Amino acid sequence: MTIASLLAIGAIAFAVVRAQGSAPVPTGVPIAGNYTGALRPQIHFSPPEHFMNDPNGMFIDAEGTYHLYYQYNPTDIVAGNQHWGHATSKDLYHWENQQIAIFPDTPEEGIFSGSAVVDVNNTSGFFPNQTNGVVAIYTLNTPQEETQEIAYSTDGGYTFTKYSGNPVISINSTQFRDPKVIWHAPTSKWVMVVSYAQEFTIGIFTSSNLKQWTHASNFTNQGLLGLQYECPNMVTIPMNGTNELMYVLMISINPGAPQGGSITQYFPGSFNGTHFTAVDNAARIADFGKDNYAGQFFYGTPDGQPPIFIAWASNWEYSQVVPTGPLENWRSAMSLPRVNTLANITRTGYDLVSLPYDLSTVYDTQIAKNSSLGNGTLLLDYSTVASGAVYFEANVTGIPTINTTGTLNFTFTSSTTGESLRGGFFFGGDTPFWLDRGKIGGFDNPFFTDKFSTNNIISNGKFQLQGVIDRSIFEVFLDGGIRSAIATFFPEGPLDQLAISAGDLNPGVKVSVNVWGLKSAWAAEANSNGTVTGNSTTAGNSTASRRGIYGKLE
Structure with a gap:
């Protein structure tokens, strides 16, 4: 969570929040929201209403439930009045909104970003008779x-009690934030x-x-600096196709990303329990778009399995002015859950491979298939897909290693407004890929960069x-998943047509295309008015039930 963001456009946010006076923050029950809006994502998580930013405290419990906390302003559509919102899921797509998990105690406080762990061995002493106690940092x-605090939960992460000995780390700084904690088994220490x-x-x-923390080392002035470091993560990630694990340190920067605003970079390396050492000095960016920031890995992924990552799908340059606020009373979504591995790729070496987590629980029907597209075009009207959500893939084989030509393009179009989102890949030259959101008319902002590109070396003719x-x-x-990007866009009419085309391909190159409609993850939870009420069965603790607007005991 960035101070700069809150003090730029966010200065307005604090003014608005304070002007609200006694506007209540619901306690003990989830906030209800309507997920039927034309711009509301149906398989990406978004808050029931108002403003959300960084994912926080993500962990998997012993029953296989994923817990997602997030930076949340429950009283307005801009940042400020920061709480920890909370949602849970069994499959990372069908989310159930829970009551707010952690509240500030005074109007001047904000509960900024952090993490959560399951203290199965009761190292904290908070959980003498259980193995599922959760500690939020x-x-x-x-x-x-800015100080680092902890709170503990005896009910599996639904309600929290703040530690009476807070803060657990204080260095007398206003620029010291975003703790991510992991368990380091070789040294039997929290890191x-x-x-x-x-x-x-x-x-x-x-x-x-x-509770008691000792400073061990620093990782300093590496990669892209921007104007500040934020939201670090450290995790072990398997090398593609092997049992080898490597540590990766992720650092978000904001402002000052190469395309403006905020972005995330990563460093493969080694960690001995006290010191992280990067494999080299290269700056590696996790996303070639502009809407992937402050991502976090779920704590508790079983050993040997690729970690799962969710990021905030926005950018601080425009997140507080996008049109979903005035139109539908919510702002910001999370990325798809992503499975991550490391690969050692041609020329550039270590690369973070990122792919969507298993989509099978939201597959609806296959709406198009062409196993021999060749130098042709697939045209599809998907206006009958109620969710408006679609997954497509195109597989190209037989690509020659020399004198390569051809393109593979896609265009999503609105049949009512003519707006379009499009992109494509060139198989020749430097093999660039491009993405263009500039022909969408619902949002105009000088910082809303509309065109992106990257390069992707072809290997093995595929x-x-x-x-x-x-x-x-x-x-x-x-x-x-060697390259990936997120692009938000805000059309005036729904995109409901898809064209996938290939042209000027070398003889012998084959193209197959598959398209699936996706089911809404929210529709089944909505009542007749389209409102999702969330989980109202989890009882709040006595502290939560007695909190006022800022969570202070009354």
């Missing part, structure tokens, strides 16, 4: 200081990575009990293009 922001934001430093701390469109968000994956 977050930044408490005040005008005077925290946390950002000294404007010193371009990631601090590494260790603890045996989550290429794959995958994409998911979900009303106002598009994600694209190249060559099995």
Whole structure:
């Protein structure tokens, strides 16, 4: 969570929040929301209403339930008044909104970004008779200081009690935030990575009990600096096709990303329990678009399995002014859940491979198939897909290694307004891919960059293009996830037509295309008015039930 963002457009946010006076924040019950809006994503998570940003505290419990917390302003459609919202899922697509998990205690406080762990061995002493106790580690922001605090949950992560000994780390700084904690088994220690934001430093701390922390080392001035470091993550990721694990340190920067605003970079390397060492000095960016920031990996992924990642699908340059706020009373969605591995690819070396988590639970019907597209075009009207969400893939084989020619393009179009989202790949030259959201008319902003491109080296004579469109968000994956991007867009009319075409391909090159309609993950939860009420069966603890607007005991 960035101070700069809250003090730029966010200065307005604080003014608006404070002007609301006694506007109530619901306690003990989820906030209801309507998910039927024309711009509302149907398989990407978005808040029931108002403003959301960074994912926080993501973990998997012993029953296989995924917990997603997030930066949340429950009283307005801009940032400020930061709480931890909460939702749960069994498949990472069908989410159930829960009651707000952590509240600030005063109007000046904000519960900023952080993480959560399951303390199965009760190292903290909070859970003498259970193995499913959850500890949240977050930044408490005040005008005077940013400190790291903890709160614990005895009911599996639904309600929290703040630790009476807070803060657990204080360095007398207003730029010290976003702790991510993991368990390091070889040393039997908890390890925290946390950002000294404007010193371009990631601090590494260790603890045996989550309460007392010792500074171990710093990772400083590496990669892209921007104007500040934020939201670090450290995780082990398997190398593609092997049992080898490698540590990866992710750092988000904002502002100052190459295309403006915010973006995430990553560093493969090694970690000995106290010091992280990157394999090289290269700056690797996780996404070639502009709407992937502050992502986090789920804590508790079984050993040996690829970690699962969710990011905030927006950018601080325009997140607080996009039209979903005034039109539908919500702002921001999360990315698709992504499975991640590392690959050692041609020429550039280590690369973070990113693909959608298993989509099978939201598949509806296959709406198009062509196993021999060749130098042809597939035209599809998907206006009958109620969700407006579609997955497509194109597989190209037989690509020659020399004198390569040809293109593979796609265009999504609105039959009512003529707006379009389009992209394509050139098989010759430097093999560039391009993406254009500039022909969508519902949002005009000088920072809303409309065209993006990357390059993808062809290997083994094959290429794959995958994409998911979900009303106002598009994600694209190249060559099995070696390159990926997220692009939000805000059409005045629904996109409901798809054209996929190939041209000027070399003889012998084959193209197959498959398209599936996707089911809404929210429709089954909605009542007759389209309102999703969330989980009203989880009882709030006595502290939560007695909180007022800022969560202070009354």
